[in-house]
Amino acid sequence: MSDLKLTPLYDLHIALGAKMVPFAGYEMPVQYKAGVMKEHLHCRAAAGLFDVSHMGQVILRADDPEIAKAALERLIPQDVSGLTEGRQRYGFFTNDAGGIEDDLMFANRGDHLFVVVNAACKDADVARMRAALEPEVTVKLLENRALLALQGPKAEAVLAEHHPSLAEMRFMDVATVPIAGAECWVSRSGYTGEDGYEISVPLAAAKDLAQALLAHEDVEAIGLGARDSLRLEAGLCLYGHDIDDTTSPVEGGLTWGIQKVRRAGGDREGGFPGAARILSDMADGVSRKRVGLLPEGRAPMREGTELFASADAETPVGTVTSGGFGPTVGAPIAMGYVNAAHAEVGTALFGEVRGKRLPVSVAKLPFVAAGFKR
């Protein structure tokens, strides 16, 4: 008995030999025949196609688009009103305690805002937006569109064969472009650290589009396993692991995502849930910080690994929140939270793995430089 949902590409995943796993209520491909390592490296070298149709696509619409923009600012600490048409931004829903309820992408598509949220949070996010924004703003969760991501250094050339304008887009641009005969909402963004695109496509056209992209010799299907190692190398947070409802954006190293206008002294300072804590965290500093971690040996330090200041210290100074092997780095990598006193790059720590204290050092994020086309 399974009540897992399927994406419109389910049959295609099966035909491609995917290993399917339950993820956020969906049956999703964790890897294809090539395996996580090869898929990861292919995405960094050429182009990878990801099915991210499980994510929530939401439209916010009001009589006047400025009303919708101002309203969304009540829920997130980002500058929405200042986002120009055809541009997208990264953001996060905060709670009254200053924690993060989910992270998201939001785009100004002229007469509406287009919001993409995590699959596991989408029902809660929609409920949150409805409660806070209706009736002046209508909140519509789209059930009629799939979401694909084409990521990697060859993504631009592959998509330019379908429509030349796609090559002209800059990082975080959004546009409506016909691809393989379907009206696609395209953004030049992604979550791998590579240049690339996310493509919202009508459900009925999703499989044809995926097949058209996969027909290109540079494109391979990439599963969730490699998606995770790619985003970890890129130093990007996985919601529910590296950030959650107890971590403030300042602790999470996401202060860059709070524009000046919403900060202390800005024209629209505060006015989002948890503003008091978040603005005071920014002013006064925080007691723990998210950092990159490079284990010295070959043993991966997985999520939950406790970090210590010395080989015999009794009290941990931090915890790994994401950890594994970085195929491009060629070594284990991790990120986690450590007490501020131990957060400086280069700090030597120990991670406790199977009862042994193994050396690990605080490292700069990202592990692999981003390839965005700015």
Add this chain to the structure above:
Amino acid sequence: MKFTEEHEWLRVDGDEVVVGITAHAAEQLGDVVFIELPDEGTTVSKDDEVVVIESVKAASDILAPLDGEITEVNEALVDEPGKVNEDAEGEAWFFKMKIEDMSALDDLMDEAAYKKYIG
């Protein structure tokens, strides 16, 4: 070759057995990125955790298939754990051990039985 339900293979080599994991197990694990081997000379009992093997996905333990003593480990695997995915039932053996009771091997599966076991 003999096989365990834990997806290990055992090959008799003189008075020792060579132990590794099956190609089927390696495929299920995915790309192997880390291997921790026991010390040579360690006395082990059946089902003791003797090898740690980590793939891109997760960590797993390899259990001692029988009672005995570890006589040699394949150090080359520590530097090249990916060999497990390339040649699980050949070059990528984990360790050799002296078995206390060689007749215990008779209770393990032969290749035909193992093939049936993994379906």
